[in-house]
Amino acid sequence: MNHLLLADDDANIRALVRYVMTREGYRVHEARDGAEAAALMERTPVDLAIIDVMMPLMDGFELCAHIRQHYDIPVILLTARGELSDKEQGYLKGTDDYVTKPFEPEELLxxxxxxxxxxxxxxxxxxxxxRITIDRKNVEVSDGESVFLLPMKEFELLAQLAQYPGRLFTRDELIRLVWGHDYEGDDNTVNVHINRLRQRFADYADDFVIQTVRGFGYKIVVKEK
Structure with missing residues (x-):
């Protein structure tokens, strides 16, 4: 099931879009403003964002730029504006598509x-x-000059965290995703592998860090530059 972020301060628009998307099998996560949407994405991974331009606290252009900086998902901007300059700003901020209100729900779908x-x-x-590049197809991690030779589980753990920067994974999730459902070993193995990754990439702390959220799990934070 694909998860959608729907950010719009108009409850009627949210209800209409929610109805159409859930009918098609999508899971819809709603936010009433840009700041709430950004916070939601930190704790809930989504696969596509539908965001209104005119929102309080953080408008759609700002939210789109934030998403582009931290996530690799498609973005659709919703707006009552139809001027070319607004569309230009939306595309410059990184939107993939632009839908002008009023719109047909089926067209949005x-x-x-x-x-x-x-x-x-x-x-x-x-x-x-x-500086760090993870090549999942060839199972390689490099900094552009040299290749890091990682054991398979370290590689898979790093790739899993890096695929969703900012998302918090519990230890149980990581064991299931990296070691498999039938893993029966010590769950401390996640801590051990995380510590090894931190040691290997200690010189790249300006690029990313693996953070511990005490009592919950781990996440990768990519530094802004």
Whole structure:
């Protein structure tokens, strides 16, 4: 199931979009303003964002730029504005599509499906965190000059965290995702592998860090530059 972020301060718009998207099997996570949407994304991974331009606290242009900086997901901007200059600003901020209000809900649905198809075709095996590049296809981590030779589980753990920067993973989630459902070993193995990764990439703390959230788990934070 694909998860959608829907950020709009108009409750009627949210209800309409929610109805159409849930009917098609999408899970919709709602926010009433840009700041609430940004906070939601830190704790809930989403696959596509539908965001209104005119929102309080953080407008759609700012939220779009924030998403582009921290996440690799498609973005659709909703707005009552139709001027070319507004569309230009939206695309410069990184939106993938632009829908002007009022709109037909079915058209929005078609655009969501089209973006998912486009992103699926363009999905890359490459994850970049400034100087560090993770190549999932060739199972390599490099800094542009040298390749780090990581044991497989360290590589898989790093790739899993880096694929969703800012998302908090519990130890149980990481064991299930990296070691598998049938793993019966000590759950302290996650801590051990995290510590090894920190040691290996200690010189790249300006690019990213693996943070511990006490009592919950771990997340990768990519530094802003």
């Amino acid at each position: 078609y655009r969501v499906k089209a973006l998912f198809r486009r992103y699926k075709r363009a999905a890359s095996d490459i994850i970049r965190m400034h």
